[in-house]
Amino acid sequence: MHEMGIAEQLVQIAMDAIPKDMDDPRVKILNLRIGKLASVVEHSLTFCFEIITKDTPLENVRLVIESVPVKIHCKSCHKEWETDSPMFKCPDCKEGEVEMISGREIEITSMELADD
Numbered sequence: 159m160h161e162m163g164i165a166e167q168l169v170q171i172a173m174d175a176i177p178k179d180m181d182d183p184r185v186k187i188l189n190l191r192i193g194k195l196a197s198v199v200e201h202s203l204t205f206c207f208e209i210i211t212k213d214t215p216l217e218n219v220r221l222v223i224e225s226v227p228v229k230i231h232c233k234s235c236h237k238e239w240e241t242d243s244p245m246f247k248c249p250d251c252k253e254g255e256v257e258m259i260s261g262r263e264i265e266i267t268s269m270e271l272a273d274d
């Protein structure tokens with residue numbers, strides 16, 4: 159389950175972003191963007207977060223996950239499109255010289271600290 163490694167890295171990034179001068183900080187919400195080709199199972203990621211955030215400022219954090227579609231750009235005719243299939247061939251010119259614009263990212267977009 160590679161979600162554990164992903165969760166560990168995301169927790170480290172979030173912990174590093176908490177201001178050092180805060181007394182007893184608590185992260186309430188962690189907003190994430192995860193590409194459809196990142197092969198992340200949301201339920202598994204949430205489970206891993208529950209385990210590794212125990213007794214940290216991220217304990218009981220609510221993960222808000224935005225799913226990022228796979229977007230492709232054709233280098234030949236410059237068409238851009240979204241796809242759910244692993245076939246990356248331009249639907250217009252039928253060329254296969256394409257680049258992926260989005261769909262593999264795993265990133266924290268923001269986090270909300272509790273104000274109590």
